[in-house]
Amino acid sequence: NTSRSFGEKLPSFDSQGFFKEVLQQKKVTVSGYREGLVTKAQIVSIAIPVFRRSVLKYVLIASIDINAFSRTLFQQSLPSNWVAAIIDKEGKIVGRSRNPEKYLGSDATKKLKTIIGKQKKRIFQDMNLEGERFYGAFYRSELTGWSVVIGVPYTQFISRTWQTLFLLLIAGAVFIGLGILLAYLLGRRITRPILELATHARAIGTSYEV
Numbered sequence: 001n002t003s004r005s006f007g008e009k010l011p012s013f014d015s016q017g018f019f020k021e022v023l024q025q026k027k028v029t030v031s032g033y034r035e036g037l038v039t040k041a042q043i044v045s046i047a048i049p050v051f052r053r054s055v056l057k058y059v060l061i062a063s064i065d066i067n068a069f070s071r072t073l074f075q076q077s078l079p080s081n082w083v084a085a086i087i088d089k090e091g092k093i094v095g096r097s098r099n100p101e102k103y104l105g106s107d108a109t110k111k112l113k114t115i116i117g118k119q120k121k122r123i124f125q126d127m128n129l130e131g132e133r134f135y136g137a138f139y140r141s142e143l144t145g146w147s148v149v150i151g152v153p154y155t156q157f158i159s160r161t162w163q164t165l166f167l168l169l170i171a172g173a174v175f176i177g178l179g180i181l182l183a184y185l186l187g188r189r190i191t192r193p194i195l196e197l198a199t200h201a202r203a204i205g206t207s208y209e210v
Helices: 017-025 067-074 110-118 160-186 188-205
Strands: 042-052 055-065 083-087 093-096 121-127 133-140 147-153
Touching: 017 042, 017 055, 055 067, 067 083, 067 093, 083 110, 083 133, 110 121, 110 133
Parallel strands: none
Antiparallel strands: 042 055, 083 093, 083 147, 121 133, 133 147
């Protein structure tokens, strides 16, 4: 672990769902919201399996500060009374354009968690975590199981003009949101360490020193 001295004993990952998943599926896995076992920070982790002679021998893990997702959503300059959020596959909020400091790591609304679990995309009506009635749309990524959600206040949506505009904007906004998600998981700031991690994985897998 790069945040600790070499040889220092580390906590077990056996109880971590994403770790179990990478062991079972033997492929790259993205966690949801989690607290770092060592740093205690709010993070999302990417786990890469390492094989030696076709046998899984190690798992290398890179972690991302989840505040990066909220900062990127905020930078999209949505209207101040709109809400954009990124929800992990367990229904936890990993990014939010409004009040992220209050809601990161919290559960999405019960209704949203239910429909995300059943459908890949949908426009719906609900109450947000601030207690405001809104119309929203979400799109769930099959790659990660994460969803991007955009919400607009009900009073704006009930205007026919707003309904048409909303439908057009929401389609673009959801896909922009997915682009943001993928950019952060696969973009330059993360690609470099992940590629280095993959290089180390190949080295370990072929018995070379890292």
